[in-house]
Amino acid sequence: MDYAIKHYDQLLLLTVQHIFLTLATLVIALLIALPVSLLLLRVQAFTIPVLAALGLVYVVPSMAMFAFLVPLVGVGITPALIALIAYSQLFLVRNLLAGFKSINPSIIEAGRGMGLGSLRLFWRIELPLALPIIIGGIRLTITTTIGIATIASWINAGGLGVLLFDGLYQNNPAKIIWGALLVSGMAILSNQLLFRLERKALRRAKGEVSL
Amino acid sequence: MNQDAIVFNRVTKTFPKAAKPAVNETNLRIEAGSFVTILGASGCGKTTLLKMINRIHEPSSGNILINGQEITKMPLNALRIQIGYVIQGIGLFPHLSIEENIATIPKVLKWSPKRIEERIDYLLDLVHLPQSFKKRYPAQLSGGQQQRVGLARAMAGDPAIMLMDEPFGAIDAITRESLQDEMIQIQKKLNKTILFVTHDVQEAMKLGDRIIVMNEGTIQQYDTPLEILARPANEFVQKLVKSDNQFNQLDLIKAEDAMVPIDSAPNASSWGEARVTGRESSLKSVLLLLLQPEVSVVWVVDEQDIPVGSITWEQLKLKV
Structure with missing residues (x-):
């Protein structure tokens, strides 16, 4: 406890860094995954090879991935972001695809047939109906990103990993405990939050039963 | 310009990788305000024919006009907004x-x-x-x-044309009948041009002013229900509509096609139960009434209980 009070500014800074790294990863990863998924829905033949490739990327150990990226782009936040975004693609693309494919084709046919433009159809109908599964993918992405981002401090990307590594090197239990507490707290909290959002989206997609 | 709501000019549709066209060199005119049913087995091209009108499918060759305008010359969604579309899967937004x-x-x-x-x-x-x-x-x-x-x-959006693709196909028999009755009322009331795909002979006969019978991508016959029953154009049509017993056949003919129209109302109290309601009632219900003792004539009355025609044994026999 003493440690937290004494070093609250450092804890706060590292936490903010960690959150920033996670959110930046999520936003950029979504911006990539969404067009990729929409493309794959049109060109079905590529779906399996792309998912297989993303699966391969995902199983590369994070240390190996960072070691591979550092010679190419140097240390710091850049290789961390690249690695985290690459890992995120598997869950995001997979769940985006599953989300859109889960929609009953009659709903799309009715919407198109009655003259809804593709943009309107996407925002008003397809996205809300696919949302529960998409949020599920985001939930997985965020929790794994929070975890892997810890290791990214090893290549000077900052975040709560700094605390953990310092603690290990300096044999400082207070740092280890606080680092672990904050990282897991963050992961658990965001998991719970997104789980609620997911359920809310699901209720909405099914037509809330208002009695 | 005449009153054709929908016109097909030599329309062919061949799907990629298909050996035979789904719809072959088809010419068709659908009069505005008519209720036309498209009848055929699955895979006969009836749904493809329908879905080319709102451009869910695009013809491989030929063109389609609605209200005199070629459909490919209109913006796609503007075209679709003026056409009502009802499908078997319903597709409500949940x-x-x-x-x-x-x-x-x-x-x-x-x-x-x-x-x-x-x-x-x-x-x-x-x-x-x-x-x-x-x-x-x-x-x-x-x-x-x-x-x-x-x-x-x-x-x-108050469309003048409605396309209906087996809309009642997945609905239980009792509900389906009341939906069919209501469809007839709605069409009478609003005078829409309706194209209605079905594989159910009874449904096609009951709903359609005219019926398109399709097989293997080609229209076999396009005629009124009575003409199709009385003079099937070929063996295929005959087999499709010819029921193995005459009792079922009576179910396909409407009371108005057999009745002698009347304009003066006889004494209503003397009819007893010998009346059927609606010109679309089938001759089967008329027969059931004629079989009762003391009944020699069945009166056809409209929704307001005003008689519009009468049917006797002799007239019934003429139709069988």
Whole structure:
């Protein structure tokens, strides 16, 4: 406890860094995954090879991935972001695809047939109906990103990993405990939050039963 | 320009990788305000024929006109908005309430909220759903009720043409009959041009002013139900509509096709039970009445119980 009070500014800074790294990863990863998924829905033949490739990327150990990226782009936040975004693609693309494919084709046919433009159809109908599964993918992405981002401090990307590594090197239990507490707290909290959002989206997609 | 709502000019549709065209060199004229059913087995091209009109499928060759205008010359969604579309899968938007579902196209057309609300009230009455359903969601409705909403949604923008692809195919027999009856009433009332795909001979005969019989991508016959029964164009049509017993055949003929029209009403109290309601009633119900003791003539009355014709044994026999 003493440690937290004494070093609250450092804890706060590292936490903010960690959150920033996670959110930046999520936003950029979504911006990539969404067009990729929409493309794959049109060109079905590529779906399996792309998912297989993303699966391969995902199983590369994070240390190996960072070691591979550092010679190419140097240390710091850049290789961390690249690695985290690459890992995120598997869950995001997979769940985006599953989300859109889960929609009953009659709903799309009715919407198109009655003259809804593709943009309107996407925002008003397809996205809300696919949302529960998409949020599920985001939930997985965020929790794994929070975890892997810890290791990214090893290549000077900052975040709560700094605390953990310092603690290990300096044999400082207070740092280890606080680092672990904050990282897991963050992961658990965001998991719970997104789980609620997911359920809310699901209720909405099914037509809330208002009695 | 004549009164043709839909015209097909030598329309062929061959799907990629298909050996034979789904629809082959088809010419067709659908008169405005008519109720035309398209009858055929699955894979005969009837659904493809229908779905080329709202460009879900594009013809491989030939062209299609609605109200004298070639459909490929119109913006796609502008074309679709003027055509009501009802499908077997219904396809209600599950995350939107009944009123939001119906309001979909009026909102695209930027109607005022007041106008949209009035339209929803009117349509719910038309398809016989209570106003209390407005705030409900599709999952809370039965299949028949959902398709009523589907119908209301398709008519929301007041389209002159309705395309219906086996809309009652997945609905139980009893509900299907009342939906069919209501469809006839709606068409009479609003004078829409309706194209209705079905594989059910009875449904095609009951609903259609005229029937298109299709097989292997080609129209076999396009005629009134009575003509198709009396003079089938070929063996295929004959086999399709010819029931193995005459009792079933009577079910396919409407009372108005057998009755002798009358204009002066005889004494209503003397009829007893010997009356059928509606010109569309089948001759089967007429026969059942004629079989009763003391009944020698069956009166056909309209919805207001005003007699419009009479049928005797002799007239019934002529039709069989």
